[in-house]
Every structure is written in structure tokens, then in C-alpha cells.
Amino acid sequence: MKRLAALLTLSVLAGGARCQDAVNAETDEPGERRYGFFSGDYEPSDPLEYTYEIEPFVWFVSPGGDVGYARGTELVDTENLSIDDPALYGGAEFHIIRDKWRFSLLGAVASQNGAAVQSTARTLGPLAVAAGDTVRTEIDINTYSLRTGYRVWEFEPDPNERGIPEISSAVEVVAGVRAFDYSLESEIIAGGTPGSVEGDMFHLEPIVGAKWEIHFQDQYTIDFSSNFGYLPEIDDQSSSSLDLTVGFKYRPTPNVGAQIGYRLLVFDLESDEVEAEGALAGLYGGIAIRF
Numbered sequence: 001m002k003r004l005a006a007l008l009t010l011s012v013l014a015g016g017a018r019c020q021d022a023v024n025a026e027t028d029e030p031g032e033r034r035y036g037f038f039s040g041d042y043e044p045s046d047p048l049e050y051t052y053e054i055e056p057f058v059w060f061v062s063p064g065g066d067v068g069y070a071r072g073t074e075l076v077d078t079e080n081l082s083i084d085d086p087a088l089y090g091g092a093e094f095h096i097i098r099d100k101w102r103f104s105l106l107g108a109v110a111s112q113n114g115a116a117v118q119s120t121a122r123t124l125g126p127l128a129v130a131a132g133d134t135v136r137t138e139i140d141i142n143t144y145s146l147r148t149g150y151r152v153w154e155f156e157p158d159p160n161e162r163g164i165p166e167i168s169s170a171v172e173v174v175a176g177v178r179a180f181d182y183s184l185e186s187e188i189i190a191g192g193t194p195g196s197v198e199g200d201m202f203h204l205e206p207i208v209g210a211k212w213e214i215h216f217q218d219q220y221t222i223d224f225s226s227n228f229g230y231l232p233e234i235d236d237q238s239s240s241s242l243d244l245t246v247g248f249k250y251r252p253t254p255n256v257g258a259q260i261g262y263r264l265l266v267f268d269l270e271s272d273e274v275e276a277e278g279a280l281a282g283l284y285g286g287i288a289i290r291f
Helices: 002-027
Strands: 050-069 075-077 087-098 101-117 122-124 127-129 134-155 167-190 195-216 220-234 237-253 256-270 274-290
Touching: 050 101, 050 134, 050 167, 050 256, 101 167, 127 167, 127 195, 134 195, 134 274, 167 220, 167 237, 167 256, 167 274, 195 237, 195 274, 237 274
Parallel strands: none
Antiparallel strands: 050 075, 050 087, 050 274, 087 101, 101 134, 122 127, 134 167, 167 195, 195 220, 220 237, 237 256, 256 274
8 A cells, every 4th residue: 555655656746747847848949039139038028018219310301492481472492592402410209109009209400501692683571682692591490299109000920939020010090299490591691782581480280190110020120101280370370291201220139220211391381470381301310229
């Protein structure tokens, strides 16, 4: 009887050991491993936790279109005022991501300062310019946005042997506000009676849009985003805008990446002081830091 009890005990212990080995072998499967942060193991964050992204960038952009002073007065092409040369300007984006939500703060600045001899007589608001006068003009167009995005569709297949999906994709709907901080100043510096005129405008408009991202092995990302803003005339100010961006991002690690892309911001701004119908367009590049 004692010998039978001992045999039963040994059998139970051996079975338990085999089960523990099976569990250990299953947890050590390569498909359960995550790779990432500076070649260390990477565990995906809890979807209920916050993720933060900072993306400073430079923008090689050129203002284009027509600008002028006071509603209803003559508009002049930026080329005729020598304020259409492309140059490097800066900006940044800050994102807070939690589960399906993304909260974003974005900003970009652009300015031009040029002088041009006028081939024809014209008026810049109250300023009369004769043919042959040299006019110096300075323009500043700064844009800021506050957006909320919600992921309405996503696709992610089973992970590969490294625990990372080969390809994944997601679509967000976006809503928020965009601010334009715009100023224009012109001055006759040679050829005629000296004089100057200036005006500025700060305007807010609601925006709606969408963003589509495609990820390849959590290292390469292509994204397409567009949003449209509009506000009818209020207190002698009105605006409309269309923002289109195509970008490519490479992440050698999950936390640090490099990005490049093209952005086109079309706008129509009017106030009782200044007016602009044009666009900012050009290549951008920068880094992306996620933590």
C-alpha cells in the first residue's frame, strides 16, 4: 500500500513538471517576443495608456497667390512684390494618443521680405504706387491648429515571428480649429513719394477632415491627411482653407523616427485691413519622438 501511494505521488509530480515545461516552452515561442527600443525587448503599451509624440520639422515653402489691403481694393500677385521665393521655415506637432483617440497641437510659420520695381501704376490700399517705384513688402503667415481625431477603421493581421504585423492600417476622422496670424506691410522706398501701409488679421475657423495611415512592420509609415476649414463673414472677417499632406516616416526604433513629405495649404482670408488668396506649398522634413 505504501509503495502504491509513493508511485502515485511520483506520477503526479512528474505530470506537473511536464505541464510546467510545456508552459515555459509556449512562453518562449519566438512569436511572443517583441523587439524594439534600441535593440531591447519591446512590450506593446496598454491601449488605455497615453502615448506622446513630438514632431519638429522644417518646411521649404513658398507663398503664392494674390495679396492686398482692405476689402474690395486691388490684389497684387506675390511675384510682383518679390515675396514668393521659397525658403526654410519651421514648425512642430505635438500628439497625445489614447486608445482610438488622438489630440494634436500643430503650428508652422512662414514669412517673406522683398523689394520690387513696379512695372505699372497700382494702389496698395490707400498707398498710390507709380510705375518705376520700388516697393518693399513684408508678409507673415503663421498657422496653428488644435485637432481631435478618432479612429473609425483599422486593419491589423496576425503578427509575424517577431510579434509585429507585416502591415496595418487605420483611418481617423478629425475635427478642430485652425488659426491664421497674418500680416502684410508695404513701403515705397525709391522712385516716388515715400509712404507705407500695413494691416494684420488673427482669425479662427472650424475644420473637419480625415487621416489615413499605412504601417509596414511598425517601421515604415505612409500617411495621407486632408482637412477643410470655413467661416462665413463675421465682424468683417471671413476665411476658408484646405490643408493636404502626404508624408513618409521611417522608425529604426519604435521611439525615434525621421519623416519627409509634402504639404499644401490653400487659403482665402479677408478682413477690413488685409486680404489674401493663395497658398503655402513645399517639402517638409523632420524627426518624430514617441514616448
